[in-house]
Amino acid sequence: MRTQLIFAVIFLNVIFLNAQSKTLKLSLPEVIGLAQSDAPDVLIANTRLNNSYWRYQSFLADYKPQINLDATLPNLNRSISPITLPDGTDVFINRSLMSTSLDVRLQQQITATGGSIFAATGLERIDLFNKGSDNTKSYLSAPISIGFFQPLFAYNQLKWNKKIEPLRYSERTKEYAEEVEGVAFEAANLFFDVLIAQLNLEAAIQDKVNADTLFNISKGRFEVGKIAETELLQIELQSLNADAQVARAGLNVQTNTELLRNHLGIKEAVIFELETPTTIPTFMVDAEKALKFARMNRSNSVNFERRLVQAEGEVEQAKKDRFNINLFGRFGLTQTAENFGNSFSDLLDQEVVNLGIQMPL
Numbered sequence: 001m002r003t004q005l006i007f008a009v010i011f012l013n014v015i016f017l018n019a020q021s022k023t024l025k026l027s028l029p030e031v032i033g034l035a036q037s038d039a040p041d042v043l044i045a046n047t048r049l050n051n052s053y054w055r056y057q058s059f060l061a062d063y064k065p066q067i068n069l070d071a072t073l074p075n076l077n078r079s080i081s082p083i084t085l086p087d088g089t090d091v092f093i094n095r096s097l098m099s100t101s102l103d104v105r106l107q108q109q110i111t112a113t114g115g116s117i118f119a120a121t122g123l124e125r126i127d128l129f130n131k132g133s134d135n136t137k138s139y140l141s142a143p144i145s146i147g148f149f150q151p152l153f154a155y156n157q158l159k160w161n162k163k164i165e166p167l168r169y170s171e172r173t174k175e176y177a178e179e180v181e182g183v184a185f186e187a188a189n190l191f192f193d194v195l196i197a198q199l200n201l202e203a204a205i206q207d208k209v210n211a212d213t214l215f216n217i218s219k220g221r222f223e224v225g226k227i228a229e230t231e232l233l234q235i236e237l238q239s240l241n242a243d244a245q246v247a248r249a250g251l252n253v254q255t256n257t258e259l260l261r262n263h264l265g266i267k268e269a270v271i272f273e274l275e276t277p278t279t280i281p282t283f284m285v286d287a288e289k290a291l292k293f294a295r296m297n298r299s300n301s302v303n304f305e306r307r308l309v310q311a312e313g314e315v316e317q318a319k320k321d322r323f324n325i326n327l328f329g330r331f332g333l334t335q336t337a338e339n340f341g342n343s344f345s346d347l348l349d350q351e352v353v354n355l356g357i358q359m360p361l
Contacts (some may be wrong), residue, residue, distance in 0.1 A: 111156075211235075
């Protein structure tokens with residue numbers, strides 16, 4: 001009676017699970033393919049790779065010409081401000097004006113030197129609002145100006161970034177390949193965990209059937225005096241142990257099924273019907289080739305090289321950041337007038353050269 005009740009419970013559980021779950025028939029290659037396409041770990045790896053890609057694109061943009069627009073449209077100022085007169089005295093003047101400016105600059109970083117060159121054009125207009133008289137306006141044009149900025153004996157961030165960032169991106173791409181292969185490896189392990197658990201459950205159920213059959217026969221033999229009571233109790237104990245083994249095997253199937261389902265990113269409840277592989281592939285691995293490909297494809301090799309270059313750059317930065325010497329130069333044409341057209345005629349040249357030194361004492 002007890003055996004029939006146990007099998008009835010198992011049967012009802014199986015019917016309930018089948019009713020609530022769909023069955024997936026999968027082979028080992030299909031499980032690996034599903035893991036590498038939809039597994040949560042692969043989606044996370046894709047996100048990290050995309051972030052690394054756009055970081056690398058941002059790095060490349062630093063070495064391309066930059067066009068910057070700077071505009072003030074407009075700047076209103078109505079205030080009382082101190083003004084220095086030609087005789088050196090300061091007076092407070094009521095000011096009421098509007099200034100408008102537009103500047104366009106083309107700048108290019110120089111990787112070899114760490115400096116930059118630029119070309120710019122700009123126009124500025126000032127409107128004065130006078131009480132009791134006509135408003136006046138004036139223009140200041142700078143049709144063209146060229147210049148440079150060059151740190152002297154300073155740490156060249158551009159040069160070292162050009163060495164480090166390609167290594168960092170290469171390291172990330174290799175890490176991505178390793179993560180995808182790691183997902184495939186874990187999927188294969190979980191595949192066999194589920195398959196073995198299902199086979200163990202089948203074997204446990206068959207052992208239970210055999211144990212119950214033996215127990216029923218032994219009870220009849222005990223009643224006619226063929227076996228002793230101690231032998232009957234031993235056989236009953238084997239039957240009880242078979243019950244426990246079926247329960248453990250069933251729980252193991254459920255646990256491994258959930259692990260595989262989560263790894264594959266399957267949200268709904270499923271029952272896996274796995275296809276047992278019929279062949280075991282054999283690989284002949286040459287030690288020298290394995291070492292060669294490991295150095296070529298493993299992210300650890302690139303990681304070591306990147307950290308070495310990065311450390312060299314940090315040492316140089318520590319040495320050269322003790323003092324700063326910056327050289328700035330600019331040449332351009334400019335003019336000012338009360339109307340727009342005249343501000344571009346009879347242009348005057350302007351030159352600026354600046355050498356700045358900053359160092360601790």
